[in-house]
Amino acid sequence: MSDVTPGTRTTLREQLGTRAGPKHELATLLSLAVIFGALDVVISVNSQPTTGWAGPRADLVLQLLVDVSVLGLRRFPKTVTGIALAVAFVTVLADGLAPGLLSPENPASPLILPRVTSVIVIFLVRLESPRVAFPLIGALAIIGSEPWAPSWTITPVGLLSTIGPAAVVLYLDARKQLLQELRDRAERAERETHLLAEQARFEERRRLAAEMHDVLTHGLSLMVLHAGALGISSKEPDVRKAAEEIRARGAMALDELRDLVGVLNTTSADISERMTGPSPRLGSAGAPKEPPPPPDPATLVAESVAAGIPVELDVEGERSQMSPTIARTVHRIVQEALTNARKHAAGAEIRVELRYRPDGVGIRVVNTPPRRQPDEVLAGSGSGLGLSSLRHRVELVGGTLQAGPTPDGGFRIAADLPAYVPTTETRQKSAHR
Template identity: 80%
Template sequence: MSEVTAPGSPTTPPFGTRVLATLLVLAVVFGGLDVAICLNSHPTTGWAGPRADLVLQLLVDVSVLGLRRFPKTVASIALAVTLATVLAGALAPGLLSPEDPASPLILPRITPVIVIFLVRLEPPRVAFAFTGALAVVGSSLWAPSWTLTPVGLLSTIGPAAVVLYLDARRQLLRELRDRAERAERETHLLAERARFEERRRLAAEMHDVLTHGLSLMVLHAGALGVSSQEPEVRKAAEDIRRRGAMALDELRDLVGVLNTTTAAVPASPRPGAAEQPAPDPATLVAESVSAGIPVELDAEGERAQLSPTIARTVHRIVQEALTNARKHAAGAEVRVKLRYRPDGVAIRVSNTRPSRPPDEVLARSGSGLGLSSLRHRVELVGGTLRAGPTPDGGFRIAADLPAYVPTTETRQKPAHR
């Protein structure tokens, strides 16, 4: 009976055929039971015929087929048959039920099925009204007896109580599951908030401590460059000032990342980014070539439009890829492909199948966390990274980064230095 659902609910259409088949089986089972009991009882007497009780029972059994769509109608038929049986027993004994029946039950024997569907499909007021009427009439409460009253109450109040209990239990389980899911979500949100607050605290400490020291260094270097008469000292001071300004700019980007929960890639590069010097992956390629590793560099676009943080991330990706190739792909050819765009950069580093076994000392020198830490760094700046073997036995690292760190502070930073 668990298939019964409220009318109009989203689960009604898929279970319509199944419920109808269940009702058909119940009608056949109870119909066979009624035939067996009535044929083993004395016949009825009077103008209604010798098997009037069987006709009434089968009438209710057949009406149950419409119970899913018309529960009140079927309940009314069962109540009418019960009332007719009670009145006939009082006014004309033997007319609609034998004077010595094999079963003492006044109600139609399929009444428990009707009560179950009533409670499940109808509002409580309607369901309880029909159930109460069937219980009062079917158990003969005005003249209770030990043979009739308990059976009548169990056939009406009993099924209703069971259905209400199961529904309440199902509702309780649903509420407990919802509460558990809400608690899990709240725990997750609290953990995320705690992590975010810790990141903000670290960002504040970095900003307060490092920005103060770096800004003093830049000011002193600028003053030294102005006051000194030595060209070499002025050149060194200018270099210190420029590098300190770069460090301040990167620190500002990193503090913005720590203060940001989500990242979105802007459509245009940050103003003034073209003025910032950035690490050039070509130096890494040159180092590898000088070490005897065949590396081909294919770069297109303007690298200077990237922010320092993004440029260093590109440098770090190429560095990690070349390092992995030296460790694990001895004798392989490596290709570094860089595509600089106004809205970001695409990095593709791939190597062919190694031609000889790797050096054991180099292969064991790593911590095994290079790619995972690199992926975390890429995600922090709003990019994506993919790494894995290629069909020809080589390895490939692909990353896509925005043009600059997508934070509110970097978007609002003025263009002048």
């Protein structure tokens, strides 16, 4: 316990100053002064009066002087301790030179020190460094125990009034520090567990991304090549048109797959690259080729309207302010919402709201209650993981997604996305604001 550093005492001092306001501290010290003052009055009344020029109650005056000085113990612990030491030293000196002058010859209390000494010791240990507190407490212990005239009555009382409170305070401080260290270790272990779990999730995402890239990209690329070859070799316009549409759809699926694989395979370190969209693609001549424009949700709405589904589109703002990754996520949200409405809300009216802002985009897709029974084959064609996968994708790009039924029996999907995929640095800056 003796290796407590001065910095630890400063911390305790700050903690005391934080937890207790000036009024509360003054009230506490005033209460202690009144309690020990009353105790000194009772003991003095039940003791013989002092003799000599100092008066019949010289001992009570000295005790009350130390009791009053306790009011400044919080700010001036060394000064108050010095007053207590001076009173104790003068009392012991007077007992040797002029017995009965400053203390009764047969006192009711065997304690030579001021009776409020235990309170002074407690504050001294808490507020001062060991190199200051321990010598002062040692001086009080020597005077209070009177080793030059050991007595079974005086010596134990003097030691218990000085060393006893100091030992208790040091024990409680050491116990508090031990508990704090245990809490810190538990928090570090929890953080390490969280980091390991994050690392495991990232490894799983990377494995899935690799499998998707190896399997799906290969098949889609072959499909696009065959469709392109069919469009060139066929002489029938309908076949060429269908082949061109297959090729376009396959190319779009490849772009979507590339974007999704990039999101799954993104770490906190390289996510900043995605803030400005995918890297440029090279054309056949090796020159940079402009990436295809992000899909417009209005195309999805037009396809649904063409299929006989009543869909209303409400757009505010400019969608050009978003990064391509966010634009594709918006497209996916609207696509999933319209698909779910077609499957599970036959005959329902759908309203799509897009609110483009400089800092992000808000998406709201609401459908009314179904007007007829859904087609069983269509309703059972899904995997049941569409919304959960969509929520995971939204969280990966730093957005939020809410989905659930409306009070009138319809269904609502709402999402808020940033304008760009946030990096670790931007997340930390926003968290400190």
